[in-house]
Amino acid sequence: MTAVLSCQGVRKLFGPSVVLDGLDLDVAEHEVVALIGASGSGKSTLLRCVNLLEDLDDGTIHLDGAHITDPRINPDLVRRKIGIVFQAYNLFPHLSVLDNITLAPVRVHKRPAASARSQALALLDRIGLASKAAAFPDRLSGGQQQRVAIVRALVNSPRLLLLDEVTSALDPELVGEVLDLIRDLKADGMTMVLATHEMTFARQVADRVCFLDAGRILEQGSPEQVLDNPVEARTQQFLRRLAPA
Ligand SMILES: Nc1ncnc2c1ncn2[C@@H]1O[C@H](COP(=O)(O)OP(=O)(O)OP(=O)(O)O)[C@@H](O)[C@H]1O
């Protein structure tokens, strides 16, 4: 079976520093992979490389078997198949919730406005925010804004959803509603790669946890394997620092 996402030998430098050092990662259809690791270990950079927001210095990335890091490829066509959500909601403050969701599909991907709107409304309805379609983002709670940002990433029915610290800017009482949405997406079979500092989140949603260290995946396995019984000393040290006894 072809992986939805296949990263092979991905290498990325910023100036002299090697951030990704020949990283390999395959993600199967319906699989949810959590990337963990120290701050600066390259989690966000990897997600940005997959979404073609960064050029690779070496290696290849394939999506559904298609070589997307081929320089001849149109990045907009690739990004249509990959949804990405960042830590800060990144909603456009001057656009309504509905316009936030339909802007890219209509302007960039040239989808008919009516179909993008009806799909956006259906998605908003699903997350209980249909009544907020005409509201501006500043009238929504942080959790509502982040759920709108996730819906915006879903409106092109992507093959892959990338989530970068989507709960870390939220007040603790708002995290639950975002996690519930991500759990729903998992139940629907969405293939996801998420970067997180929250091990409970990784444990709850991930099929596989990957520990990034020095620009590679040092250790990976089920949440129980990696979070409860890590083999590598670096993983043990990272987890110990997170949860002092
Ligand atoms: N545009 C950039 N220019 C220069 N250096 C960068 C750039 N983006 C990231 N870096 C560096 O690359 C390294 C990896 O950063 P990255 O944001 O991928 O880490 P991360 O694992 O997501 O960390 P965090 O857990 O804090 O989010 C860091 O040392 C960072 O300073």
Ligand SMILES: [Mg+2]
């Ligand atoms: Mg990051």
